[in-house]
Amino acid sequence: MGELRRTSLDRQVELTDAALHIIATKGIAALSTRSLAAQVGLSSGAIFRHFASLEALLDAVVARVEAVLASTYPPSTLPPVERLERFVEARSTAVGKQLGILRLVLSEQFLLALPQRGSARLAACVQQTRAFVLACVREGQDAGALRSDLPAETLVPIVMGTVQVLALSPSKPRQRDAEARAVLGSLLALLRSPAVAPTSSRKSSP
């Protein structure tokens, strides 16, 4: 075996990656010091040279997830509808492809298995996402790009749910991307202001 010695920092990255992989493929219940050690080709004791505890390792996993999620927010300079579009696409395809994380992160089971502050941090991510979507929808409505006869707060769960389903989709990346784009197209078509104004409309901007 290539028993290269590595620096602690390298190993920390390697270990969080491996932990994420185990969690994604076998569930968090399958993550143990021994299974993790086997995955990276170390003895279980060596793990504690690089992390003070399994809990500390899970903290690192959470941090990694936070970073991935944060990277899916498009620049806030984009017009709201396009911002929303880019966001949904990024979350549902890029993230799902890059790492198979989201499906697990969003699950309650994962939160319950995490140390408290870890789950709090992830809950904050979800909250942030909700706020982002809400802002996009509100701006889109005010700009007249999205239909404004329905309250924005009720549209947010529809958008979030669609993202979740797309991210959770078990199909292969190729196919998923195509499906995701089609669904995203329909979602935006639903939300857009109809060409001909419906029976009631809050206000109209040029």
Add this chain to the structure above:
Amino acid sequence: MGELRRTSLDRQVELTDAALHIIATKGIAALSTRSLAAQVGLSSGAIFRHFASLEALLDAVVARVEAVLASTYPPSTLPPVERLERFVEARSTAVGKQLGILRLVLSEQFLLALPQRGSARLAACVQQTRAFVLACVREGQDAGALRSDLPAETLVPIVMGTVQVLALSPSKPRQRDAEARAVLGSLLALLRSPAVAPTSSRKSSP
């Protein structure tokens, strides 16, 4: 070892209920023979008088969940849109209230922690749900009640996602019901044919 010993049916029901409760409130990682025994006031050994193994107990839990899910399908005699409405409401509120199951059942972590045939059975439930929603949407479109300028297959994930988000909502039952109804209203409003026909339409039925 022998198959199931002759066991008390009452205890089996009691045990699956308790297991479901633990899973729903504390996560599947918190389900152990000890915690389960404590919940029903038995010794941990007594559990095995009624179930051959924890796996067998989980099978029973899956069966219960299947039954609950099956009970949320409204009668197929209803017109498609109302059928869809009733279904979404049942799945996202009634079920969520009756038992706090859905949130966990739908999670990947739960599936991963399950014996293979259990997860296959739940996957089948999801598949059935998808087919149901697709049928409702298709019929609704053909009847002219739902907008037909968007392919039905792309609308299904949007409906399913919305149901998931509503079922997963952590808010208290009272508040959740109100929120769910509002979101459901918006969802149907989005899907309905606009009063004035949009630019393109697939076909029109009387």
Add this chain to the structure above:
DNA sequence: TGCAAGCAAGTAAGTGCTTACTCTCCGGCG
């Protein structure tokens, strides 16, 4: 009275984590 239903105590295997030790690299110094 027979026996299902229960308990207390036990099993092997698995958990996170620690200990005692080895090996390898690398920088300072004669």
Add this chain to the structure above:
DNA sequence: CGCCGGAGAGTAAGCACTTACTTGCTTGCA
């Protein structure tokens, strides 16, 4: 240059504990 000593990444073994499950023995009820 050579070589020596310390730092730190690695190991095997084992701790105290929990896991699912088993085993003898005892009850309470039909």
